[in-house]
Amino acid sequence: MTSETDHSHGAHGLGEAVAARVERRWATLSIVIVGVLVGLAAFFGIYHTTMPQGRVETADPTTLHLSGEFVESNLGSALEADGSVTVRAIGQQYSFTPQCLVVPAETPITIRATSADVVHGFLIEGTNINTMLVPGYVSDLPIRFKTPGEHMMPCQEFCGIGHQGMWGKVKVVDQTAFRNMAASKRRLTCVD
Ligand code: CUA
Numbered sequence: 001m002t003s004e005t006d007h008s009h010g011a012h013g014l015g016e017a018v019a020a021r022v023e024r025r026w027a028t029l030s031i032v033i034v035g036v037l038v039g040l041a042a043f044f045g046i047y048h049t050t051m052p053q054g055r056v057e058t059a060d061p062t063t064l065h066l067s068g069e070f071v072e073s074n075l076g077s078a079l080e081a082d083g084s085v086t087v088r089a090i091g092q093q094y095s096f097t098p099q100c101l102v103v104p105a106e107t108p109i110t111i112r113a114t115s116a117d118v119v120h121g122f123l124i125e126g127t128n129i130n131t132m133l134v135p136g137y138v139s140d141l142p143i144r145f146k147t148p149g150e151h152m153m154p155c156q157e158f159c160g161i162g163h164q165g166m167w168g169k170v171k172v173v174d175q176t177a178f179r180n181m182a183a184s185k186r187r188l189t190c191v192d
Contacts, residue, residue, distance in 0.1 A: 057138035076187035089113040091120035091133040094162030098189035104178035121157030145172040
């Protein structure tokens, strides 16, 4: 809109008034949209922090090694009666235990992991597994690998001075090989 427009001349002035009205309407609408989005973000943010999650499993980080599911002898991969596999692991500054997880291909797998000290990241490259290991809580993740192979498993959450050296590995082997291994050992790992 230019200042030299003559406001006293009918058609021009009217056209400008209409344009101004439309523009104001759009401006109002965009402010309303921003307001609604901010309101929604605030509502759901507050709602989710005040409502408990559907399922929360806890594990005392100070007694992980002494009793319960995450004692050292129970870590690694376990073949369940229904043919599925449960993998249990711990993250601590600055490694994973076990450092190498071995799992069968084409098999439903549940990974259960927690932290013994601070928050660590848990990511398996080439899969959609990407979560955090929070001390006090159990992360429970379903996964299935299509083919045998190896995946890197870095800690992707800064956890201290040795963070960048915190890496693990997942080795996917074929079903028969896994079953053969499981026949002679209760908990399997690929740690040499
Ligand atoms: Cu553990 Cu970064």
